[in-house]
Amino acid sequence: MGVVFREANRDEVPEIVALLRDDVLGQGREAATLDPYFAAFDQMQAERGNLLFVGIDDSRAEGARVVATYQLTFISGLSLKAARRAQIESVRVHSDLRGQGLGEAMFADAEDRARAAGCGLLQLTTNKARNDAQRFYDRLGYVDSHVGYKKTLD
Template structure:
């Protein structure tokens, strides 16, 4: 599903061994979950949740969300809303004060989706590839 859109097609790889190694590393780290939704034995949605303890915002714990994907054939059917209800429930259970995520600025539909869920575009993000 990571390669199931225009951005992913150009940046994801066919060699699955790197993803298996990354999954093993994530599983070994505390506060890191990969959540998978399935329908009829087929994976139709996924996200990664990482709980981060911090000092700012009165020492707030935050839930960082990454790798949010819904299978293209399932988009527009409420899967994303169900997934983010799960995100919020898990974040609250982990005593997080906020949920945060970043997304590629070109994902206009995703931007609209997140705003509809109550997310605010409150920060400007930067990345530097190494």
Template sequence: MTIHVVDACWALPDGTRCQPSRACLEDVPAVVRLLADDPLGSAREGGDMGTYERAFQEIDADPHQFLTAVRNDAGDVVGTMQLTVIPGLSRGGARRLQIESVRVTSTLRRQELGERMFTWAETVALASGCSLLQLTTDTSRPDAHRFYERLGYRPSHVGFKKQL
């Protein structure tokens, strides 16, 4: 089963209108700029666009992946998130939607765009037959933790990573 994306269009408190769509290859530089626009990303993102373009092509070819480009009325990419449907045997064969790499442009932060993106992701998850949403977040992001908890997410697990 592939990801079933639901159309949406949002009006933010400042009057900006935004709409999520599937990112295309031309969006990769804008998405990378969003990923780099925070303390963690600024240290690890950038450089050779070719590596990002190859990664995009792999993501785009996978029916279980949806790289989101949230655009304003001018067509600028102002937000992004990567959604991945993960089939599993646990929880009675439950499918889950993994949410990764969530970013909102600094000029639209605190304008409810992040909330709209997460509400939309939940709609996508339900339409895709998922019964669980999950995400990871860096321990150094307490503001993000408060945001996720306000949206109903709970810190239920401890995650580990190993750099290769």
């Protein structure tokens, strides 16, 4: 499989949303219409340091397709000796390609991009129900060092 990681294009939003829906949690929380996703993509493009990436498999006879995605946000701050950090979110690999090394390649790509942006830390959160993902992050050397909280704002 020849997967190349690059910044996402607006016309790839439907394929990216399909990846977000392609698991137990995503099926129940992603919207049916694409309009809010296109609006969010446009907003992300307007923000500095908020990037969406795709993994493109161009080795198929049927043509290239989006097989992975992640969002990388760069955050400057004062803590940790004014360390610049990157936050990785919305990590997805197409369900029929999981367990084949694509996730490792995706994280290597994200780590390289974070280092190139001057980041000394790459951080993430994951849903407590994602046991396989947690084992994956552990295997990559990520440390379960913090407790995370979220609050829905109405």
